Amino acid sequence: MTISRRKFLGWFGGGLSATAVSAAGTAMAGGNHHFEGHPDTMGVLHDISRCIGCRKCEEACNRVNELPKPEKPFDDLSVLDKKRRTHASYYTVVNRFEVDSKPVFVKKQCNHCMEPACASACFVRAFQKTPNGPVVYDESVCVGCRYCMIACPFNIPAYEYDDALSPAVTKCTLCAPRIQKGQLPGCVESCPKEALIFGNRKQLIKIARERINKYPERYIDHIYGEHEMGGTSWLYISNVAFSKIGMREDLGTTSAPQLTSGPLAAVPIVVGLWPVLLTGIYAISQRKDKVAAEEQAEAVASAKAAADEEMKQQIAGVKKQAAKEKEAAIKKEVKKALEAAAKEAEEKNAEAPEKKEE
């Protein structure tokens, strides 16, 4: 390869920026596009100031989903002494936090994001966001890679580690079959304080705003889930700061699929463009070499021919010269010989006459 380093870097940089521009173009297209959610998407509003930690929601979830009964019964409130997370047969948990020496209770479960990270991470589409609201799980296609557990910013999906043969990922289903039938999700129905209410997500946001405006000294002026991670179907309003009750406030408002859409969209371009580009560069540099080689061969051949020609001529000249010389030499020799012969003859003649004279 006779391409110079400068030229190579130039081509490489050009290829890279072209890719970047096209990838950015795709990402920008994704960035301007703000998904407000499906129009009839349902949600649940959780009013943390109303929760008393009675765990009736956990009991209802367990009953409605026919989950195995836990060790400690649901009216045993001593489990609240430790913080818990969602588990294989616990789609939802209630945790107690002490804020300013007063207990605050928060229910935790899948937030059914508008653009879920789990659905984006799953390469077999086991998780799907339904237009109705719930993010549903199809056990039959799940391969058990657990990418969804890593992807979820709220750490919700749990795994049936105890099941050796066909473990599944478990999480809250927003009682999708029940809401199809027009019933309420199990937890919402059982909450005595109406700390959970179910309805159209847009309407719930209005209700939450109204409640915050009506009691400004009671609520923190923020609806958690309205914009977090692009918006979730499960909304929260609270009387204490969200960071004090185990809810992350550093998630940002971009949905997880949007964060990864840029680089992911760049993959086909990279895979498609770069081989072609690099092959092209290679081919060009190869061709140059080839042409150079051909030209060189031609030059060599012509030089050789010219040299041959010259040599031939020289040889011819030399031959001629040699022939001439030979001829001259022969002539000379002949002449010499003739002269010698003549001389001899003369001498003979000289002798002979003498003899004769006798």
Next chain:
Amino acid sequence: MNFKKNFQQLFWVIVFFLIVSVLYTGALETTGKSDNGRADVISIQMAGGKSQMLAVMFLHDLHTASLENQDCSTCHLKDDDKQYSFKFMRTVDFDYEVNMTVYHENCIGCHNRMKSEGKFAGPDTGKCRACHNQEANVATSWADLDFDRSLHYRHESAQAIKPVSEKHKNNCGACHHEYDKKSRKTVYVPGKEGACQYCHQDVTTGDIRAMQTVAHESCVNCHLKLKSKRVIKTGPTECKGCHDLELQKEIKQVESVPRMKRNQPDVILMASTLMKSMASKTKTKATISPVAFNHKQHETASQSCQTCHHASLEKCSSCHTLSGDKKGQFIPLEKAMHDTKSTQSCVGCHADAQTKKDCAGCHSQMAMTDKRSNQCNRCHHMDIKDSEQLPSETDARIRMAKASVDNRNTKPLIYESKIVPEKVSIGVMAKEYQPADFPHEKVVKTLLARLNKNTMGTYFHQDKLVMCQGCHHNSPQSATPPKCASCHGMTPKMAADNRPGLKGAYHGQCIGCHEEMGIEKPAATACIECHKKKQ
């Protein structure tokens, strides 16, 4: 063999390094000394310079403790009146370079002197950031001192504080003064005493120096003077004595403070619009009944005069005119009197009182934005229909207002048993549990008992049907209010508005009240204490 030995050495070196680094970073994070912090942190930053260095966080009490005889003259100079100037080693401020030199020379000079005497001292020249350490997390427990009526009375009645001259019987002039522009001096004017903050604001403006400067000059100098005279009970001379949050709680509170004598009226007739018409001799009808304000009773109900008289001792309507004036920050009279969010307004202070545990059961569940318009006549009830009915002399007006106040009924409320049902069985939603046997009369009696503890409570609930509205809300006042289920349907399938369903309404109202009033039994999660389980 050699390789294994090297590896072992390396291993232990790494372990040692890890331990040391953990300890090192751990040590760096424990900056705070005590949990409570200190009250003597003074941030020193010269104005007008290039300010390339951070402010110095100077610990004042630490330095006074290190002085053997705690003599302030070590650092503070006395001015012409033999009073300490609490600037450092100067009585006036110079320009940036000179000020900086004053600080450096004196601070570091003293440190060097102490060191040469073999004592522990602060940083030396070159250790700049040991002092210029604004970002170091020194927890502060500094709090503003609330000079309330109790503290004022202790000063008022102190024998050690002498009157300004023989012709004054009281010692008010020792602190209270007015500024005479002609003589450019402060003079005591009897009858015109007011709070310091009426003139001395947060920052120095022109001739009027900042509150911080004058408060320390007046208060601390006087305390120091008395201390030097060996007066036993004198005020604090250290920062924490006045400003530490915990020590403030230990300041002795006088039980019943005698009324301050400032020629204030007992009762005031508030009728600013009618007064204006009277002054301009035009007859106008009263658009709202004037208020008879019981000033004497409110004096004991507030921390100090400044609670209501926040900018001056004049009447509210002199700055807060009907439509608003620049003097009153364009806050009109209506807002000044009725703003629910401000503790300086009448309604705001009353609203704040509703957050007490005895009241919060019902009141926390009512939105503060509601203007309960049926309560206007609790204050506006003087029978004056136009400006001509208003007496022109102040005394006559005061008598009229007093008569109205004396006429008010503040006797404890009593409900006859027949009105309130003894028990109500709530079984409309009974499914898992049996109907709840609600002890209605017991609840009403408890509420009444707690309400009657407070004359304001009694007065505002004189109309007996008002208290019923605590639970029987959003409906006309009635002795037979509608059932809860009339408006709260069974739990709705889809939430359409903020109105809870019946289950949420019952539990929200009952449990909410118990939580706010601090009632521990029945506990919120003890379901069977209110309704037994069905077998």
